[in-house]
Amino acid sequence: MAERTLTEKLKHYRISQNEYERISGLLGRPPQGLEWALFSALWSEHCSYKSSKVHLRKFSYRNGMTRDDSDENAGVVDIGFGEKIVFKMESHNHPSFIEPYQGAATGVGGILRDIFTMGARPIALADYLCFGDENAPRMKSLVKGVVAGISGYGNCVGVPTITGYTEYDENYNKNILVNAMAVGLIEGQMNLASSKAEGIGNLVVYVGAKTGKDGVHGAAMASESFDQDIDSKKPNIQIGDPFLEKLLIESCLEVLSKNLVVCMQDMGAAGLTSSTFEMASKGKVGMDLHLDKVPQRDSSITPEEILLSESQERMVLVCVPKNLEAIQAVFKKWDLDAAPVGTITDTKKMRLFWKGDVVTEIDPTLITDSAPRYERPFTEYQSKRKRAKVEAVSNQNQKQLLDSLKQNAFYKNKNWIYEQYDQRVGTRTVKDASQTLSVVRLNSHRDLAISVGCRPSFMRMDTRIGAIDAIMYPALQQAIKGFKPIAVTDCLNFANPERVEVMTDFVTTCDLYAQIAQKLDAPIISGNVSFYNETEGKGISPTPAVGLVGLKENDERVPDCVFTETGLDVYLVQMPGVISYAKTAEVLKKEMSFSGDLTVNYLADFVGAMTAFVAKTKPQVSRVVGQGGLALTLDKMKSAGYECSMQVDANHMFSSTSFLFEERLYDFVFAVDSKTRGPFEKELDALVKKWNLISHVLGSSRKGYS
């Protein structure tokens, strides 16, 4: 076979001319042999964060419960009483569009490995999904496949999927988003595991599934826009095996709990390359790695494919030689391979061997730390829309408007999705995905709330408002149930960062998230960036998804989110903020409009006040008014068979029926019984005065007719 030309090589390895020159400069010569593959994988956007890193540094705020662990696989929050929470969110957008079932399944598998590689037992999963218009080509099968993939994988590994968000909008017709979040718990004698290789002479051990040709070049692919021919990306599909993942969880946690391991790292994007190079680089050590000793599924596999394979359910760990036998015994018990494939050396070089010969020798930091950092151009954010007085969006009557909104996939009941997820395995679930806030109980008799945020229609309306809402809305959903938000993870899905308007939205979002994290005292402890969500030049609208974890320091009752009894007094509390038609307008195919603004400082302080207010007053029912406005929210609150009978004067609050559909940031609904009413009203008065709110008595709950 003829030697490929330089141009062909650059194209094949997805390396730009400038990057090629930078590599040649670092090496003092052009790259050769396996080096091409190494740089291709680890300098990809997906692995190197080369377009985002300069902005992600802004997420540096930490508090007493968190520490700087940006080096690690996921962030950690020490919540006291011997309990630590580990969580992270990650995207699997490109693979899910190509093969929805396997793409979503392996997305769940990957995020779980990020959690248990740190020594944490995964206790909950959440998903954040954006689909296109339900009638767009392939969309129904994409939706079905993604949901089945999450269900098939999560249910089998025995981690409950307890919450999620599902968007439908034409912006995602050709680029769906599949983001998964996993939450893990470290308790008892278990220690946090590191991913830093240490100890000259220690062994590098490969554990889990055998290596096949799956997903070779996957990391580079995930950093590229789609072209028309998705078939050409055929060999990239990775197949997930949840049963094997379950074995891997148990065996890894067992060797960690027995203190047999120096450090551990999962093999995610760019597989063995990224895991071993990063371990060596973080530990400032060298490593000899014998690629031929890697357990192989396919005898025709080449060294390059072994390095880049994204076969699932694999981990690499480092141990002192005398522990190898004990480690192998644990993995044998779970019927898994544990093969020594290398040693830690003092050379500070990665030496890759194939059948006894050195095939590549390179300083790992050149590949992990010297990737280019791009300061992609952006401008100061200017709102795409002018603020204006919000006019009625429709002259239909309330009932007709409600019915037409409820025809839309977005507003339809999504229980068909959540019912496919095992929501209770592990017997920690207090509130499942049918609720506005999902809650799990800890052994310390405290409750942990898990939410996902980012409502893309608000991002499309105004990036600033959308980004503030992305964290503040879930924070308020937690506060209104008595929880304090304690930490944040994110999954920043954007289009091509080489376009100024995309980068401007990205930077605006990062700046706001950094500010909110600090004001809310909820550090951003982990995250993921997914760029190039773009097909044939059309990008997605900015979708910086957020995962938020909150804590309630007791196991007292969490207020309901629907009316569950008759005779409750129902209150509407309104904050001066934004009045808009965002999702409502989109669904009705009308122009979006909005007035007003959100203030980070005010909202951050208010979240704290709301947590305290709910803890003190203990309302029976509480809910933040969502998309589709009060009309949709009250309609959803009827689901237990009770509804709010509106008092006559409530209609006077709105000058037109369509105003019931206004999306206001933020309105709140409470319902209290006669015993709670007195103290509730007293505290509410104080809250209203202090925060400049408006409160109304809406009516009372009664048995519904439907």
Next chain:
Amino acid sequence: MKWGIKILPREVLLDTQGRAVQDYLNQTAQTVNQCRIGKYIVLDLKQTDSAESKKKAIEITEQTLINPLIETYTIESL
């Protein structure tokens, strides 16, 4: 006309079912080199012309029954 369509996971990709069963079988008797698990689908088509019917069966298979990214198939007349 009736067609039998045999579907197997693509050789290069991981066959999770086959591997799990193979590993289990080899726990007791180390005699299984490989175990692969697929599907067998029987289609009874309205078309009576053999060539036309086969064309239709292939079309249905490639567009609906399999995902060519992860599966291969063979077709036989019954």
Next chain:
Amino acid sequence: MKVGVVTFPGTNCDQDVVKMSQAHGYKVVPLWHKDHFDVKSVDMVIVPGGFSYGDYLRCGALAARSAVMTSVKELAKTGKPVLGICNGFQILCETGMLPGVLVRNDHGRFTDKWTEIETVNSTQHFAKSDKKKLKLPVAHGEGRFFAEKSELDKIESQGQVWFRYTENINGSLNNIAGVMNKEKNVAALMPHPERAMFDWMGGSDGFKFI
């Protein structure tokens, strides 16, 4: 009381069943799938939910042929109680200790929801609550109870139907949610009593199950 809890590599409800047993002050004896055990060492066995060996071939098919299940069969012959939950139900059917089989839900999807079940025939060993109707959650993809007509008639006439769903959620024949052997010491159901122990879980009808 010593409760043996069976764990296959893909079992994922074993710790939940351990918690349930401990809530009653019972001593738990872990039973590993690769090992035979002494039937005198435990007073009761629970086969919990999960995915045994991945459940790729048929749910519970490979698990039914494991070492631990050989001992469970022996134990059942001595008259000691055996409870199967969800995947445990599937495994007990595959071993032949219980009649019938569990196949894919008629709607083809995994289903997780709260259900109401009604006691048809009771056993002295399990589900000791006085309530005739119980609210328990299910979580399964293959929970549709199936048996040939003649066998189904026998199950009915011999009083082996333990529970029926009040609303059929998966296409189970005769709404069957749980069955017993003739001797009534081996019993199993698809719903998860261990997930309904306390009110905060959404219901406590599973508390008196063992």
